[in-house]
Amino acid sequence: MNHPENISSSQLDQRHIQTDVILEKVVEAWTELQTQQPLVHCITNSVAANYAANVLLAAGASPAMIDNPFEAESFASIAAALSINLGTPTTEQMQAMQIAAQTVTAKGTPWVLDPVGYGPILKWRSDMADQLVLLNPTIIRGNASEISTLAGNQVESKGVDSTVSSNQVYLQALPLLAHCECVAISGESDFILSKDLNAVIQINGGSYLQPKVTATGCALGALIAAYSAVTKPSFATISAHVHFAIAGKLAFEQSQSVGSFNVAFLDEIHNMSADKIVQYADIQVLK
Template sequence: MSDTPCLPAEGRPSTDVAASAAQLLSRLRSAPPLTHCITNSVVTGFTANVLLALGAAPAMVDIVDESGMFAAAASGLLINLGTPTPEQRAASREAARGAVAAGTPWVLDPVAIGALPVRTRLAGELVALRPTAIRGNASEILALAGLGDGGRGVDATDTPDAAAAAARALAARWGSTVAVSGPVDLITDGRRVIRIANGDALLTRVTGGGCALGAVMASFLGAARGSGTDVLTAVAAASLVYTVAAERAAATAPGPGSFAVALLDALDAVDSDEILAAARVEEVAP
């Protein structure tokens, strides 16, 4: 999600994702999807504000005996493993099962897995329930695939290209769409690969910049239900809208503090014309 990324030469520009992003954003705003977030305590407020600014309806339900029924009623679910307390771990398992039973699309964000054993075991349990989408940085995706130690906490020490094979393997094994965040986001369903070069490096200097993207993906998956849009396109559309808004915010923000506020304003203001004009999206031949 850097400010001047380059797309690889072997791909071809894709207008489908940009058009779908514009359509899904309009659909989301006209019928705000109820987005159930079990997320980490560091980013709860920021994540909720990101969803509100975008036009979605957030709900942070992480209580055992409530999370499963709420996941069944929600439009989309995010499970983020940033601060997995015992209560959250149990609520996450319950919510994932509730979502699967009800057909609610859900996103797994395996934050900082690899070297940290509690969350790594939990991520293994949850991925076996076949999340609709998995979002993480390259080191987290490699760790989830059993091919790395997870980097340095929430900081990736690997690139999306280094995790491309792992992402495709995860997608093929669990039937999930896998999104690898980085200077150029890589999104795959195991067969098709989409790269998005929008974004700005300031996203990496705001707590919750990546975590909130997982919630945005859950919202877009909720908005896409009944629209005929496939999961890969919906996840890529979420990434595109979020990173185009980040570019708008960075254009006026001198630093990370003002950027965090500007991002909320940009998510509120971004529209279809801006998405279509700013998109730097490419589909890479398998």
């Protein structure tokens, strides 16, 4: 995988076509999400639980936060997708995560791993993330610090926030594709490494206010899971990022402070349409 420099015009044409194909798939995925309203099993953190559920409902999916080890297997068995987030784990949630991940892996149900806070300071969750990676999540997503560190690099983080920029590190995430179909790094621009498309996709949009609202990354992980129930992993990951980027951009046009921005963001997540996706999606194919 090469850095996107010195691109010839024929390559540019190729990319233009590919972007159109992707855009069509995103519209299709969004439509399917509204039709199927897939049941998404979420094991998430105490900060994100309410917010992620509201984002999924607003987007068209049907979330259920089942995070105890006694029901994780039976529920994961019937869910259309699973989202595991390591934000504020408890011992019981950790057990539930392992059980649910094993269950969906055995059944072939798509699942997303969000290794919040991955790194040497937060060892307990990081050990669990390492174990979960070996169960082959369909998609791994996180911020630049988390994903780069998970991929084996030494990167600083600041608590659960990244200290490096997504466009600096996305190529470092390449080794993770040995374990999953798709890796997503969110940041000012989002980068998605896709194994089956053999490409890196860059998504632009959103607003600088998004990191000022807690749990947006966690909710994005849950939304990727929702989309993965209705389309292939790479298109699911791209679709969720495009959905977020457009909603963030349109919300910011209405509100420039965090409280009202977040209200508008949920509105725009819900008010998405095929037309808005076509009009506002900013997708670039790099490679």
